[in-house]
Amino acid sequence: MSTIKIIYFDLDGGRAEPIRLALSIANTEFEDKRISFPEFGELKSTLPLGAVPVAEIDGETYTQCNALNRYFGKQAGLYPDDAWQAFLCDEVMDIIEDASNAMGKTMGLQGDALKAAREELASGKLASILRLLNKRLEDAGSEYFADSKLTMADLKMLELLGTLTSGFFDHIPTDIVQKQAPLLVTHMQKVMSDQGVSAYYQKRSQ
Amino acid sequence: MSTIKIIYFDLDGGRAEPIRLALSIANTEFEDKRISFPEFGELKSTLPLGAVPVAEIDGETYTQCNALNRYFGKQAGLYPDDAWQAFLCDEVMDIIEDASNAMGKTMGLQGDALKAAREELASGKLASILRLLNKRLEDAGSEYFADSKLTMADLKMLELLGTLTSGFFDHIPTDIVQKQAPLLVTHMQKVMSDQGVSAYYQKRSQ
Numbered sequence: 001m002s003t004i005k006i007i008y009f010d011l012d013g014g015r016a017e018p019i020r021l022a023l024s025i026a027n028t029e030f031e032d033k034r035i036s037f038p039e040f041g042e043l044k045s046t047l048p049l050g051a052v053p054v055a056e057i058d059g060e061t062y063t064q065c066n067a068l069n070r071y072f073g074k075q076a077g078l079y080p081d082d083a084w085q086a087f088l089c090d091e092v093m094d095i096i097e098d099a100s101n102a103m104g105k106t107m108g109l110q111g112d113a114l115k116a117a118r119e120e121l122a123s124g125k126l127a128s129i130l131r132l133l134n135k136r137l138e139d140a141g142s143e144y145f146a147d148s149k150l151t152m153a154d155l156k157m158l159e160l161l162g163t164l165t166s167g168f169f170d171h172i173p174t175d176i177v178q179k180q181a182p183l184l185v186t187h188m189q190k191v192m193s194d195q196g197v198s199a200y201y202q203k204r205s206q
Numbered sequence: 207m208s209t210i211k212i213i214y215f216d217l218d219g220g221r222a223e224p225i226r227l228a229l230s231i232a233n234t235e236f237e238d239k240r241i242s243f244p245e246f247g248e249l250k251s252t253l254p255l256g257a258v259p260v261a262e263i264d265g266e267t268y269t270q271c272n273a274l275n276r277y278f279g280k281q282a283g284l285y286p287d288d289a290w291q292a293f294l295c296d297e298v299m300d301i302i303e304d305a306s307n308a309m310g311k312t313m314g315l316q317g318d319a320l321k322a323a324r325e326e327l328a329s330g331k332l333a334s335i336l337r338l339l340n341k342r343l344e345d346a347g348s349e350y351f352a353d354s355k356l357t358m359a360d361l362k363m364l365e366l367l368g369t370l371t372s373g374f375f376d377h378i379p380t381d382i383v384q385k386q387a388p389l390l391v392t393h394m395q396k397v398m399s400d401q402g403v404s405a406y407y408q409k410r411s412q
Contacts, residue, residue: 049335050334063297063300064297064304075289083277084277086277090272091268091269091273094270095270098255105311128256
């Protein structure tokens with residue numbers, strides 16, 4: 001048995017959320033180390049790439065959330081065996097990373113510069129990303145992104161939808177998902193009502 | 207048989223290079239569509255996310271180079287079956303994307319702003335990335351990144367090393383790899399002398 005510690009911000013969302021969900025669904029014991037932003041500031045210089053999430057596995061620190069999603073997803077039965085279905089799952093996960101990176105680039109801007117950057121993002125790259133995700137979901141049958149069942153791609157979507165609909169990003173309209181990718185709204189309801197997912201959040205809320 | 211077209215810049219390197227190599231090593235027929243920068247400008251608005259590489263497979267356009275690396279890598283016997291070895295391969299591929307994204311952010315800057323951004327990158331994020339890659343290679347036995355044989359992670363390294371040692375990026379010292387990650391230099395020689403890789407470049411040079 002490996003000892004596993006996942007280090008990330010104290011949010012029920014973001015880049016670590018699919019990893020936490022996969023580990024929980026697989027009933028794998030792990031330390032869910034949640035840190036504050038000041039704690040991250042202190043820890044940053046000790047992290048391999050100065051970023052979270054990281055996974056400490058048997059004492060070594062590993063990076064890259066989608067690589068970790070894939071690894072823990074396989075253990076949870078949430079990753080396709082079929083190479084093409086695995087591609088569809090992978091493409092969606094990396095498209096969402098594209099969105100997160102694009103949103104990350106606007107962090108730190110202020111005032112008019114922030115407003116301009118966010119509005120350009122919302123009508124440009126983010127709109128393209130949402131439309132592509134909507135198309136991929138539709139092409140796959142409108143229920144799940146790959147394998148006709150819940151996979152890590154569906155859980156990764158929680159990361160994007162949670163961020164976009166929460167109003168966390170000023171100047172990104174909170175109805176952007178509804179307008180650009182309506183299938184993602186019903187998809188998210190389906191994911192949240194999955195037995196493993198809902199059991200996890202029920203436990204979290206206790 | 208699928209029809210496959212890979213669209214990317216006319217470079218023997220960059221984000222499409224591991225895909226082209228995997229397809230060639232697997233003897234898979236594909237159209238290697240190489241475009242100029244002006245042609246990219248014309249094509250950009252028709253691409254799903256306004257970026258290359260993309261793969262047209264049976265008429266549909268797919269994105270995300272590492273997802274494509276994994277899919278075509280499996281067909282070429284260049285991707286590990288074992289979940290942990292697959293993780294090691296995946297982590298390296300995504301670390302290299304981190305580096306490419308960080309370098310991409312400095313494109314378009316000019317003069318002193320470019321110099322300052324590139325110097326900060328070289329001594330900061332890029333140095334951290336190279337040291338981590340050096341460590342991962344050493345931990346895996348110093349020859350290959352995963353599976354004790356050539357995988358897509360090794361081919362992906364061509365993308366990073368080619369860029370860093372070519373002098374393409376002003377203000378990034380061309381000896382940065384030698385200084386921060388000396389194992390990557392001998393690793394690159396090993397990859398280039400691989401039978402499939404060297405056969406591909408021999409054919410390209412004809």
